[in-house]
Every structure is written in C-alpha cells, then in structure tokens.
Amino acid sequence: MNANTSAESAARNGFCAPQAELADRIARSTADDGVHATAVPSLYLIRSSTPTPCKPTLYEPRLCIVAQGSKVAMLAGETYHYDPLNYLVVSVTLPMIGQITQASPEKPYLCLRLDIDPEEIAALILDAGPQAPSAGIDRGLYAARVNAPLLDAVLRLMRLLDTPADLPVLAPIALREIYYRVLVGDLGHRLCELAMADTRSHRIARAVELLRQRYLQPLSIDDLAQSVHMSISSLHHQFKAVTTMSPLQFQKQLRLHEARRLMLVDGIEAGAAAHKVGYESPSQFSREYKRLFGAPPRSEIVQIRSNARLA
Incomplete structure (x- = not known):
C-alpha cells in the first residue's frame, strides 16, 4: 500500500x-x-x-x-x-x-x-x-x-x-x-x-453580478469595464480566467438558462421564451439551445417532463 x-x-x-x-x-x-x-x-x-x-x-x-x-x-x-x-x-x-x-x-x-x-x-x-x-x-x-x-x-x-x-x-x-x-x-x-473589495477577483465577481442583473439588455463591454474599474482587455482576460468564458458567452448562457426555466416552470412556448430573453431569431435560439442542452427547446422540455412523470 x-x-x-x-x-x-x-x-x-x-x-x-x-x-x-x-x-x-x-x-x-x-x-x-x-x-x-x-x-x-x-x-x-x-x-x-x-x-x-x-x-x-x-x-x-x-x-x-x-x-x-x-x-x-x-x-x-x-x-x-x-x-x-x-x-x-x-x-x-x-x-x-x-x-x-x-x-x-x-x-x-x-x-x-x-x-x-x-x-x-x-x-x-x-x-x-x-x-x-x-x-x-x-x-x-x-x-x-x-x-x-x-x-x-x-x-x-x-x-x-x-x-x-x-x-x-x-x-x-x-x-x-x-x-x-x-x-x-x-x-x-x-x-x-x-x-474582498478592490481585488481583481472581486471586480470579476462584480462583473458577473452585473451581467446577471442586465442579461436581457444589449451587452456593452465598454460600460461593463467602466462599472468594475477595469480596462476592456483586462476584463476579457480576467473574466475568462474566472469563468472560462467571455462576457458575451456568459450572457448568452444566462439567457438560455432563463429561457429553459420559463418553458419548464412557467409553461411558456419556445418562441415566446426566446423573445423574452432577447433573441430576435427563433432559429438562432433553437441552434444555440441545442448546442448547450443537447436537443431543440421543445423536444428537450418534453423529455424532461416525461422523465419527471416516470420518476
């Protein structure tokens, strides 16, 4: 041993x-x-x-x-x-x-x-x-x-x-x-x-929280960087170090998760959920949803509900 x-x-x-x-x-x-x-x-x-x-x-x-x-x-x-x-x-x-x-x-x-x-x-x-x-x-x-x-x-x-x-x-x-x-x-x-305030990690945590609060709004990297007192290049580099994603990729995933919640919990149709979270193109929403969750919105939600009934 x-x-x-x-x-x-x-x-x-x-x-x-x-x-x-x-x-x-x-x-x-x-x-x-x-x-x-x-x-x-x-x-x-x-x-x-x-x-x-x-x-x-x-x-x-x-x-x-x-x-x-x-x-x-x-x-x-x-x-x-x-x-x-x-x-x-x-x-x-x-x-x-x-x-x-x-x-x-x-x-x-x-x-x-x-x-x-x-x-x-x-x-x-x-x-x-x-x-x-x-x-x-x-x-x-x-x-x-x-x-x-x-x-x-x-x-x-x-x-x-x-x-x-x-x-x-x-x-x-x-x-x-x-x-x-x-x-x-x-x-x-x-x-x-x-x-701890004024550390690089704390500023990134603040950026994450701002994205959560404003995920429905168009993303301005300039405004986000100013809000957390960082340069744009430093924000990109350090945000990715903490989350493995760029701010834009992070916002996109927040929107997709919220759309999924709206469909699953509130019973909203896929097109309406896509519009609510800021997608103008239903086909783009469906493609990105499938890429993240493994299936198109409608079929993935049906499968979750079917599994829940079986359980």
Whole structure:
C-alpha cells in the first residue's frame, strides 16, 4: 500500500462515524429524490437514488458537502469531483455541467448545500483577517479536502434541525463557523479574494453580478469595464480566467438558462421564451439551445417532463 492510499484510508476511517451520522440525518430529512429546503433559509439537502446524465446547470455561489455517493461538476473541459472526502465551493455564478456519478436505492447520493452570501463572507473576513493571497486569478470554483473541524461544524448545524427553537440563535453561529473553516482551509484564499473589495477577483465577481442583473439588455463591454474599474482587455482576460468564458458567452448562457426555466416552470412556448430573453431569431435560439442542452427547446422540455412523470 503506498503512502497516498494509506493517507486516504486513514482519512476515511477518521471520518467514518461523523459521515455516517451526516448521511443518516440527510436521509431522514429527505423522503424522496430532489432538492429539499430546510428551516435554515440557506441550507438545502439533496438526494438521488440513481446516477444522473450530464446536465447543464446554473450554479449559484454555494458550498456542497457530500455525505454519500459522488458527483462531478464540469466547466469547459475541467472536471471537479466532490464526494465524502472532497467538498465543492462555487464562489461566483457559473453555467456548468453536473452529473451524479455514484448513487443507488440502497445507498443514495446525499449532499448538503449551503448557499453563500458574499456579505457574510466579507463580514467574517473583517474579524478573521484576510488569508494569504494567491499568486494569480483563479477559477470561480474549487474542490478541497474535507477536514474534521469542518465536518464537525456541519454536523452541529444539521443537529439543530431537530431543535427548531434553537435555530434563530444557534444557526447563524454554526453557519459562521462553517464559512470560517472553509476560509482557513487550503484553498480558502480563493473565496476570500472574491469577497474582498478592490481585488481583481472581486471586480470579476462584480462583473458577473452585473451581467446577471442586465442579461436581457444589449451587452456593452465598454460600460461593463467602466462599472468594475477595469480596462476592456483586462476584463476579457480576467473574466475568462474566472469563468472560462467571455462576457458575451456568459450572457448568452444566462439567457438560455432563463429561457429553459420559463418553458419548464412557467409553461411558456419556445418562441415566446426566446423573445423574452432577447433573441430576435427563433432559429438562432433553437441552434444555440441545442448546442448547450443537447436537443431543440421543445423536444428537450418534453423529455424532461416525461422523465419527471416516470420518476
């Protein structure tokens, strides 16, 4: 057995009991597959009894900790694995592809998701102090090793769900500790930089947020660069370093995801959804939709609804 295998075995043994408890608590709180809200507004529990196909998804800023099974997130050919030994942090909104790779009815995929509030991170940094800066600008997501203090803090938050009267006072304390454990972890500086004003990463995070707010409007790179106090060339270079896309490509994906939501949730026809998100040409919308989601709008939505009925 080599040193890496021994280290991983020791890590699994050390986390065995707490992870078993975390998996049990998530399983008891999720009677069926899907994403389940909890009494803590930013906390969601996810369950899946089967692996899933690759699916384009808009990831909001979040922390994902897996108790059982595994999943991958893919961004422009880069793959990030998260499982009971590795958690995922998404620090800016990113259109990605997600796939649950390990799940079964006997051992379903069980995951805890915390939606990240950048203001909470910024307030915590003021108290904890900034972490060591990175050498350059990084992707807006990363996977890092779970450690015992982080797992312990997550468990204490989950246990609070059994005592609702304690949640208003103790849940914010537990959440604060979880964020702190992430910030002082091996890659926490990357989340730190995105929350700290006047860093390059923070300016890109601001550009991402402005695109989200104005995705229906014609894109002016000049205005966007001025809004975040960057040159056009610097904005292009650093935006792509964080998101793997140009601002225009990013806006296009935001529009396509919103059109999909309008069709799936609100029942709007493809042509009307295309018009609502800023497409003047239905044929262009259909081509770009198929390129991203793998099928034309109408047939892809029909397939999703058919799968939901079968499930």
